[in-house]
Amino acid sequence: MSALAPLPERAGAYRWYYADVGSGDVSAVVIFLVGSLFSARYAARRHALPIEHCAVNFALYVGGRRRQWVLTEYPTATQSGGLLSIGRSSLRVRSDGTVEIDVRERLAPFGAETRAEIVLRPTAPGLGVVPLLPDGSHTWEPRAPRCEAELRLPLLGHSLPGHGYHDANAGDSPLGSTLPSWSWTRVHAPDQTAIDFRLPAGERITVRTGTGGSSLGRDEAPAPDEIPTSWGLRVPRTLSAGGIEVPAPDLVESSPFYARQVARAGELHAIGEVADFRRFRSPLVRWMAHFRTRVERAA
DSSP states (O other), rough: OOOOOOOOSSSSSSEEEEEEEEETTTTEEEEEEEEETOOHHHOEEEEOOOGEEEEEEEEEETTTTTEEEEEEEEOOOOEEETTEEETTTTEOTTTTSSSSEEEEEOOOOTTOOEEEEEEEEESOOOOOOOEEEOOEEEEEEEEEEEEEEEEEETTTTEEEEEEEEEEEESSSSTTTOOOOOEEEEEEEEEEEEEEEETTEEESEEEEEEETTTEEEEEOOOOOOOOOOOOTSOOSSSEEEEEEEESSEHHHHHEOEEEEEEEEEETTTTEEEEEGGGGGSSSHHHHHHHGGGEEOOOOO
16 A cells, blocks of 8 residues: 555645445444545635645444534644544554554534544555546545454444445545546455446446455446435435445435445445535535534644
8 A cells, every 4th residue: 555645735635535444234434634525614715725624524324324423624634654643533554554543533513522443454455546537637546445444432332343445535626626526336245345436427447356456447337227315416226336236225424415325235335425526616505514514723
């Protein structure tokens, strides 16, 4: 796995690191954002710097329902070597590729304390940076597509083994300006992991990992069978990646511009996300985003 990239400096740019863990009917997602996708303040400030709008997002789902939600925005972040710190939370990449995430946050919107520790040990090689547009202005990096994982919830007294996934996204300009939308799905099977990343023009990027290593392919694919959310955002009826299908996903996050689904069937575990970044330009949508965000004035 590559080292952490330098923090973005250009106004409007972004970089985030995403990780998830699936353990039985429990799923957890954590995102460390520099130039936060979810920040109405960053979106509204034309010349804002990404370092001024950092955030930590954490979500815990049990049985297809959200149990915890964190989205805390901070005015800065620090990075040294393999350690990225935002507020009291941190993401560290060890020399052997192990990823250690420590979440110390307060739940949105009322501020109850939560803790989560995630350890990811890659079992398949990551892939390099993948351009999402021909000019390379927006990229995706499947850093650790398949991992042995441990999710620890100290305040709840739980330590859960499972499978994990870790990637990164980055861009030189705000999402929605040149890249209007995307969707992606990750499926863990007992002996392999597959990820489908779909772009607006119909292009599909597929990553497959297993005992034989990791591979990446690109093709044109028809849109999956979709249904609308209550916000009119269209999401897949079945979560599918690399030809592996997991039916009947639960809609665990739904907003005007973003949705997340989780599905489990036997030993299959899937997470999918759909985002229409153009919708986040709406002043009404940005106003609504304030209600799911906590803002810390100092890190």
